[in-house]
Amino acid sequence: MVIAAASIIGFAGIPLYFDYSRRLLVRVASIGPIPTFINRLQRYGIPKNDAECMKDLKTLDVDFKEQVSFSEPLGCKVEYGVRLARAGNISISNAPLLTCRMATELAEFEQGKLQSTAKRILGSEIKRINHIGTYNCRSMRQYKGIISQHGYANAIDVSGFVLKDGRAISVAKDWKGNGKKARFLKAVASSACQAFRVSVSPDGDANHWNHLHWDMGIYRSCR
Numbered sequence: 001m002v003i004a005a006a007s008i009i010g011f012a013g014i015p016l017y018f019d020y021s022r023r024l025l026v027r028v029a030s031i032g033p034i035p036t037f038i039n040r041l042q043r044y045g046i047p048k049n050d051a052e053c054m055k056d057l058k059t060l061d062v063d064f065k066e067q068v069s070f071s072e073p074l075g076c077k078v079e080y081g082v083r084l085a086r087a088g089n090i091s092i093s094n095a096p097l098l099t100c101r102m103a104t105e106l107a108e109f110e111q112g113k114l115q116s117t118a119k120r121i122l123g124s125e126i127k128r129i130n131h132i133g134t135y136n137c138r139s140m141r142q143y144k145g146i147i148s149q150h151g152y153a154n155a156i157d158v159s160g161f162v163l164k165d166g167r168a169i170s171v172a173k174d175w176k177g178n179g180k181k182a183r184f185l186k187a188v189a190s191s192a193c194q195a196f197r198v199s200v201s202p203d204g205d206a207n208h209w210n211h212l213h214w215d216m217g218i219y220r221s222c223r
């Protein structure tokens with residue numbers, strides 16, 4: 001079955017590594033027992049989480065605690081995980097569990113593009129990111145059997161932000177409309193497409209009406 005799946009992907013002339021399209025992955029995923037193969041591919045395709053990544057993370061202006069590696073029977077696995085509490089002047093509510101790579105990208109994004117966008121559009125810095133989850137051992141919503149990037153702690157669902165001046169921005173309430181908060185959220189979602197492998201906004205699909213999903217999985221998607 002593994003050989004069959006590989007030849008299907010190879011036949012379409014699409015490389016097996018990072019940049020093949022989401023649509024192809026989804027089409028292949030719908031064929032019989034292929035989810036097992038896709039999950040294996042996912043694990044190997046995720047950008048490296050290793051001692052080197054930990055060393056790099058420690059050079060950033062962040063607070064985090066290292067987590068012991070673990071796995072679950074469904075196939076979820078977290079290696080080189082951390083609990084990230086702060087990046088620069090931004091705290092992250094509940095210091096969520098993230099892969100080292102996701103934590104690094106998030107910290108760099110926060111201190112770079114996120115803060116500058118907040119200052120430019122809203123005239124204040126961000127002081128906190130609110131989220132509704134990072135690690136969650138489950139399948140992708142649309143494709144049962146394929147483990148979500150949340151099953152590797154390689155994703156975050158951002159529900160809103162709190163500014164230094166006290167204002168709160170909520171994806172659920174503020175995404176729609178033409179006000180400054182909506183403009184800010186759309187600018188953030190768009191620049192997140194460069195910072196992460198996947199950035200999904202409420203415009204992407206109905207499941208994301210109340211959050212921005214960012215992950216460091218194996219394919220790129222910006223929607």
Ligand SMILES: [Zn+2]
Pocket residue numbers: 150155156157213214
């Ligand atoms: Zn998500």
